[in-house]
Amino acid sequence: MRMRTLLGIFLRGTAMAVALTAVFTADLRNARAAAPAPQGQADDPVVARVDGVEIRESDLQAADRAMGRNLSMQPEGRRDDVINFMIDTVLFAKAAPARSASEQAEIERRVTIARNRIVMEQMLKAAGDDAVNEAAVRKTYDNLIASMTKEPQLKLHMLDFIIPPFAAKSDQGAVEAAAQKAEAAYARIAKGEAFDVVARELSEDPTTKKNGGYRGFVTRAMMGKDIADVAYTLERGKVSRPIRTAAGWHLIMVDGEHELPKPEFQKVRERIEMNLAKQAQTALIERLRANARIERLDVKPTQADAAPKP
Numbered sequence: 001m002r003m004r005t006l007l008g009i010f011l012r013g014t015a016m017a018v019a020l021t022a023v024f025t026a027d028l029r030n031a032r033a034a035a036p037a038p039q040g041q042a043d044d045p046v047v048a049r050v051d052g053v054e055i056r057e058s059d060l061q062a063a064d065r066a067m068g069r070n071l072s073m074q075p076e077g078r079r080d081d082v083i084n085f086m087i088d089t090v091l092f093a094k095a096a097p098a099r100s101a102s103e104q105a106e107i108e109r110r111v112t113i114a115r116n117r118i119v120m121e122q123m124l125k126a127a128g129d130d131a132v133n134e135a136a137v138r139k140t141y142d143n144l145i146a147s148m149t150k151e152p153q154l155k156l157h158m159l160d161f162i163i164p165p166f167a168a169k170s171d172q173g174a175v176e177a178a179a180q181k182a183e184a185a186y187a188r189i190a191k192g193e194a195f196d197v198v199a200r201e202l203s204e205d206p207t208t209k210k211n212g213g214y215r216g217f218v219t220r221a222m223m224g225k226d227i228a229d230v231a232y233t234l235e236r237g238k239v240s241r242p243i244r245t246a247a248g249w250h251l252i253m254v255d256g257e258h259e260l261p262k263p264e265f266q267k268v269r270e271r272i273e274m275n276l277a278k279q280a281q282t283a284l285i286e287r288l289r290a291n292a293r294i295e296r297l298d299v300k301p302t303q304a305d306a307a308p309k310p
Contacts, residue, residue: 048083050090059086127284128277140272141265148260153217154231155256157195159185160205163248182242182249189239195253204248217258227252 048055060082067082099107161178164171185202189195196212203209220228226245234240234254242249 048087050087051094053090053094055083055086055090124281124284127280131276131280132273136276137269137272138265140276141268144268144272145262148262149219151220151232152257152259153219154223154254155258156215156218156223156231157199157213157253157255158205158208158215158227159195159199159203159213159251160208160247161185161202161249162204178249179242179244182251186239186242186251189251195239195251213253217256219260 044056044058046054063082161181163178199213230240237255239253
């Protein structure tokens with residue numbers, strides 16, 4: 001079962017690793033034997049040898065990152081998977097027959113793509129890491145708090161009479177019928193009936209009908225301009241005259257408010273860090289593209305693109 005699992009990992013996610021090993025294994029043993037011990041080699045011990053070809057701790061770490069979710073989540077099993085995988089790639093590379101020129105070219109093409117991808121990932125990670133520091137995170141958080149609206153959230157109640165979208169512009173009769181319903185509802189509330197009772201009986205919006213008109217605490221942006229312009233000037237506990245919006249006619253009542261709660265720093269820190277890293281990575285990509293001459297030969301240039309640059 002263990003060997004089948006390893007074979008599955010090998011077949012699912014390791015074709016590139018085999019190609020890389022095939023290119024470099026032939027010279028790896030001699031190169032390491034002839035080269036002086038690199039600085040810090042004690043921190044990068046040899047974990048295994050396959051016919052003299054060394055597999056180091058750093059090789060395992062690189063393979064682990066590349067294989068990711070194909071591996072066991074248990075630390076011991078995961079490490080064994082990576083070691084056995086690295087051993088197998090060396091064995092397959094050594095056992096492979098001599099390659100034709102076209103096969104060798106294909107391997108080298110895939111190695112180049114893999115190398116470029118790894119370099120890109122490393123540069124993007126470095127750009128993201130450099131952008132995330134305590135000062136930058138704090139500044140972003142402070143700007144977020146400063147940009148939040150100073151207006152309170154309003155405790156809003158609504159009673160809705162819906163105009164179908166197709167009728168809003170073409171069926172004046174439907175518009176007037178909805179307006180008459182809204183006026184009739186307003187008259188009942190003005191005579192003393194409770195807003196929630198009338199809303200449960202007459203509102204044509206399923207949510208406000210079920211909740212007796214209660215919409216909860218909402219911001220200006222959540223209401224839409226037509227409703228918000230009235231709500232923020234309406235006397236608390238009073239019912240508005242019918243308000244026309246694109247959706248129909250509405251009565252509203254505001255009977256409370258509270259300040260918009262500010263997010264705690266620690267609760268939004270991770271999201272801020274992710275955004276800072278993403279912004280830095282996007283800026284790096286855009287800068288590299290802006291400084292490069294990129295030609296797409298698979299698409300025809302537009303007339304504007306073909307025009308000489310001033």
